[in-house]
Amino acid sequence: MRVAFYAPLKPPGHPVPSGDRRVARLLMAALERAGHRAILASSLRTFDGIGDSEIQKRIRREAEAQAKELIERYLGRAGDRPEAWLTYHPYYKAPDWIGPAVTGALGMRQRRRQSCRRTGCSASTRRTSHASSRSSSR
Numbered sequence: 001m002r003v004a005f006y007a008p009l010k011p012p013g014h015p016v017p018s019g020d021r022r023v024a025r026l027l028m029a030a031l032e033r034a035g036h037r038a039i040l041a042s043s044l045r046t047f048d049g050i051g052d053s054e055i056q057k058r059i060r061r062e063a064e065a066q067a068k069e070l071i072e073r074y075l076g077r078a079g080d081r082p083e084a085w086l087t088y089h090p091y092y093k094a095p096d097w098i099g100p101a102v103t104g105a106l107g108m109r110q111r112r113r114q115s116c117r118r119t120g121c122s123a124s125t126r127r128t129s130h131a132s133s134r135s136s137s138r
Contacts, residue, residue, distance in 0.1 A: 001035075001083045002036070002081070002084075003037065003038050004039050004070075004084070004085045005024075005027065005028055005040055006040075006042050006085070006086070006087050006098055006099055007024040007087070008046040008047070008094045008095065008096045008097075008098070009045070009088075009090075010024065010047070010089075010094075011024065011040070011044075011045060012025045012028055012040065014045065020089055023088065023089075024088050024089075027086070027088055031086075041102070042098055044059075044066055045094070046094045046097065049093060063098050064101065067097065070098070070102050071105045075106070082108070085102065085109075
């Protein structure tokens with residue numbers, strides 16, 4: 001099975017070593033070892049650690065443009081089209097704006113894999129941006 005893989009917090013090819021990069025690489029390797037074809041859908045890093053709305057808008061525009069390109073490519077060449085999509089570690093500081101657009105256009109189900117270091121983090125990871133996290137805390 002062809003599985004599109006995306007890690008918006010830190011892609012597997014990022015130059016700075018980290019646990020997130022390592023887990024992303026291990027997930028892709030595990031997919032391959034299980035007999036699937038893991039395809040890196042995008043290397044766009046959507047992380048914004050300070051919550052700057054202008055940075056977030058720019059990143060979102062880049063993500064939307066990449067989603068559009070992927071949709072056109074996958075619809076135009078059925079052989080390249082993934083059969084599944086896996087997003088690793090979407091986070092309110094690094095939202096996935098590509099996966100939902102692509103999977104929605106292709107009529108696919110999307111799987112998200114979270115990495116949590118503390119209990120109760122699932123509520124914060126559902127937020128899609130710093131702005132939503134600030135407004136929900138008021």
